[in-house]
Amino acid sequence: MTSYTIPRPVSGDVVDLILADHRLFEELMRELRDSSSDREAARAAFAAVLVAHGEAEEQKVYPRLRRKEAIDAHEAEHGEEEHAEINRALLALLECAGTDTQKFDDAVEEMNEVLQHHLTEEELTILNPARDEVSDQDRADLGAAFLEIRGEHLDRGVTVDQVRELVQQAEKDGLLDDEE
Numbered sequence: 001m002t003s004y005t006i007p008r009p010v011s012g013d014v015v016d017l018i019l020a021d022h023r024l025f026e027e028l029m030r031e032l033r034d035s036s037s038d039r040e041a042a043r044a045a046f047a048a049v050l051v052a053h054g055e056a057e058e059q060k061v062y063p064r065l066r067r068k069e070a071i072d073a074h075e076a077e078h079g080e081e082e083h084a085e086i087n088r089a090l091l092a093l094l095e096c097a098g099t100d101t102q103k104f105d106d107a108v109e110e111m112n113e114v115l116q117h118h119l120t121e122e123e124l125t126i127l128n129p130a131r132d133e134v135s136d137q138d139r140a141d142l143g144a145a146f147l148e149i150r151g152e153h154l155d156r157g158v159t160v161d162q163v164r165e166l167v168q169q170a171e172k173d174g175l176l177d178d179e180e
Contacts, residue, residue: 084170
């Protein structure tokens with residue numbers, strides 16, 4: 001396989017849509033670990049959907065879930081901090097010159113670590129409350145808003161420079177600690 005199709009649903013429950021992206025991230029991570037796959041294509045698809053997903057969550061999902069009191073300010077901010085860590089790991093992955101080096105493998109391993117932590121935590125502390133405390137109609141409306149922002153970002157695509165800007169902005173906003 002040399003190219004990866006990113007699903008572009010047109011509607012759905014926001015929880016289901018986010019979970020579908022989480023499974024896509026895991027699938028693309030498997031491709032990034034597989035030396036026989038088209039790692040360059042997997043990296044490009046992974047970067048595009050990861051940035052689109054994170055931006056859509058921060059712009060539409062987290063604020064609306066806070067207003068609905070399904071999550072609190074701490075959970076929303078923690079999600080944003082984890083997105084910043086993921087973007088930092090993504091930048092390291094995108095800055096690798098090739099996909100057949102130890103540096104690339106190390107970047108994939110680091111990405112997988114921060115991503116899996118975030119997916120698990122988000123599914124437990126943000127998506128479960130959204131499932132339990134937000135009406136079906138509100139989740140559908142939120143799904144449409146999520147897909148709109150996600151689609152706009154997918155249409156624009158993502159570059160190393162854009163990811164670098166996201167990381168720099170997160171540093172300015174105090175979302176990243178100085179561990180790396």
